[in-house]
Amino acid sequence: SAVISQKPSRDICQRGTSLTIQCQVDSQVTMMFWYRQQPGQSLTLIATANQGSEATYESGFVIDKFPISRPNLTFSTLTVSNMSPEDSSIYLCSVVQGAGYTFGSGTRLTVV
Amino acid sequence: AQSVTQPDIHITVSEGASLELRCNYSYGATPYLFWYVQSPGQGLQLLLKYFSGDTLVQGIKGFEAEFKRSQSSFNLRKPSVHWSDAAEYFCAVQSGANNLFFGTGTRLTVIP
Structure with missing residues (x-):
């Protein structure tokens, strides 16, 4: 299965600023997904990103x-833009390859 | 619309005891089902998945799950829990659009 490198692993940011999270995969994949996991919550899909086209947002x-x-x-x-404390979450990227998701x-984000 | 229900928010078991985590899903077609584990501060690790065929699925770390169509369930089991199994467990169903929908998770505590 694919290996994903995501960074930063964590950050503390001031409200009103923006943070860009990077996701690097060790193989070519068609679809990449971005999820948010708010404190104590499950994962929610933010958007699906396909190469060469606009992302599809939930x-x-x-x-x-x-x-x-x-x-x-x-x-x-x-990128998480114009951040507020409500944006404090874990953000995860994911890829689907063959029969599975990785x-x-x-990225654990805390907005103060 | 698809949905996943994990009725147990928190379960505590003794080390060496058996474990069953419940998962019920709602999906119009034949579901693709997954169980993931998330250790504190870590990403998600796939334990096992069901796509078709044998309804009893074996996964990593000694886990198994049984798909029961009549009950719309995909419960996760382990015959003997180890202290290292303490984590958050998420059940997920894949929709036709390659999206994963997650349950709210079950937090497992293992006591000596």
Whole structure:
């Protein structure tokens, strides 16, 4: 299965600033996914990122708040913009390859 | 619409005891089902998955799960729990659009 490198692993940010999270995969994948896991909650899909096209956002998530880039088949970034304390969460990227999903180790974001 | 229910928020078992974590799903078609484990501060690790065929699925770390269509369930079991199994466990169902929908998770505590 694919190996995903996600960084940063954690960050503490000031409200009103933005953070870009990177996700690097060791093989080419068509679809990459970004999830949010709020404290004590399950994972919620933010968007699906395909190379060469705009990301597809789930209900409740918008591009202005969570812009995504997918410049090639092994890399994607998620930006959390104009952060507020409510954005404090773990953000995870994921890929589907063959019959399974693989997840990055996550980025633990705290907004103060 | 697809959904996943994990009715047990928190379970405590003694080391060496058996374990069963419950998962019920709602999905119109034949589901693809997954169990993931998340250790504190870690990403998600796939324990096992069911796509078709034998309804009893073997996974890593001695876990197994049984798919019961009549009950819309996919319960996770382990005959003898180890202290290192303490973690958060998530059941997930895959929709036709390659999206994973997660349950709210069950936190497992293992006592000596």
